[in-house]
Amino acid sequence: MVHREKVAAGRLRMDTGTLTPIVAAAVLAIYAALRMRWDWLGDYYPLLVRGLGMTVLLVVVTSSLGMLLAIPIGLVQVVGPKWLALPARAFCTVIRGTPLLLQLWLLYYGLGSLFPQFPWIRESGLWPILRQAWPYALLGLTLSYAAYEGEVFRGAFKGVPKGQLDAARAYGMSGFLTFRRIWLPQAFRRAMPTLAGETILQLKATPLVATITVVDVYSVAAQVRQQTYLTYEPLLLICAIYIVLAVVITRVFTRLSGKSRDNTAFRKT
């Protein structure tokens, strides 16, 4: 009985804690449904889905590619050699020190406008791809993610206690085996909480690609606004979409680190 009362009390406490935002969201949703105009959804539905697809694709692909780049970028800054560590360090400093918006513009308007001046590029099989906007968005977002996460991985690699690697060496593991079995998994677990947050930041950086004519979900909302003179309806809708995507990203990372949740070892040793 006592136990049941405690559970009930706990549930009650949680309820009052989460009640306010839920009520606020409900009020907003009811207001939005009754007093705002949503008839445009029928017309713009296919475009919205396409834009959403582009946004999701950009986040997934650039985060994955960025992470693949970030691991070596972080690693060489810890183990060397120096001629790789210095460029890696410079890359992180430059990319992190300049606005992503400018990087996208430099890639698209700068690099993108250089290419057509070379006939052999225009005649190459790559040209149909290079003349579109999305490759530059993909490249810009990937480099950005790689630079920020390279820094995260540098710290994560450095943070793995030396004794862990000593033990691997002492049991006859090669450098690569130590990296694969001990160093990388432990660095990954250290980086995971930060990576979840950084990937949400990556999601929220994607609207910048609208400025280089890539049709993402934000650019569709802007288009709706221009063509229907409705300001808040499309913006509220994509806010809701971004929130849902952010929750999905959080879930994915929680699941990825699920196995290591029992493992708080690095706090202790």
Added chain:
Amino acid sequence: MEMLHAEGIRKSFGHLEVLRDVSLTANKGDVISLIGGSGSGKSTFLRCLNCLEHPTGGEIRVDGEAIAFRPDGNGNMEPASKAQMRRIRSRLAMVFQSFNLWSHMTLIENVIEAPIHVLGVERRQAVDEGLRLLERVGLYDKRDVYPAFLSGGQQQRGAIARALAVQPVAMLFDEPTSALDPELVGEVLKVIRELAEEGRTMILVTHEMSFAREVSSQVLFLHGGRVEEAGAPAEVFGNPTSQRLARFLGNLN
């Protein structure tokens, strides 16, 4: 039968000479304890035996096989063949002061890691053997627990199981009880004593003098990077000839 032999080991860190000339021969079943004050070089010597530290000079032979060295560019020697070094290391199990169980693996995963990935043992066989070893050190119930959830004594016993899993030629213990709370020291020493009694070849760096006296076949007292005194435990502890050893033992009592 000679299992581990080190001759004239020297080690310098820059201008600091930590080991000047240390030699040791461990025959099968020998338990050799290295004692000495802090900074005497005993842990460095142990870490030179499996080349976790690159020695500056000397020879090392494990199970009859001499480690081939070449200059490492920092004034020390590094193993000339990485493959040979890995093979030799995999048979010289080390137990660390701070346990160093791999924190992202459960206890059984720690124990089977080297057998599977270094020695190429089949997984099932490694697990069977690993569980047997965990049972032996009294940790069968904890097989699926991560190191962070174990006491220091349990972690160290787990680390000993990990060491036994590679069927070592000789075991190297680097102050295995120094990081433990006093009430946990006994359970670890008990396991090490059992290993000594079953005839394992062991090199033991320790501050537990009464334990060293009890289990060792030979005791080396290191001072200033040299073996100051060596012999059977009864002689070394009961009748120290060097003043430094007498003072060292006197300070401890």
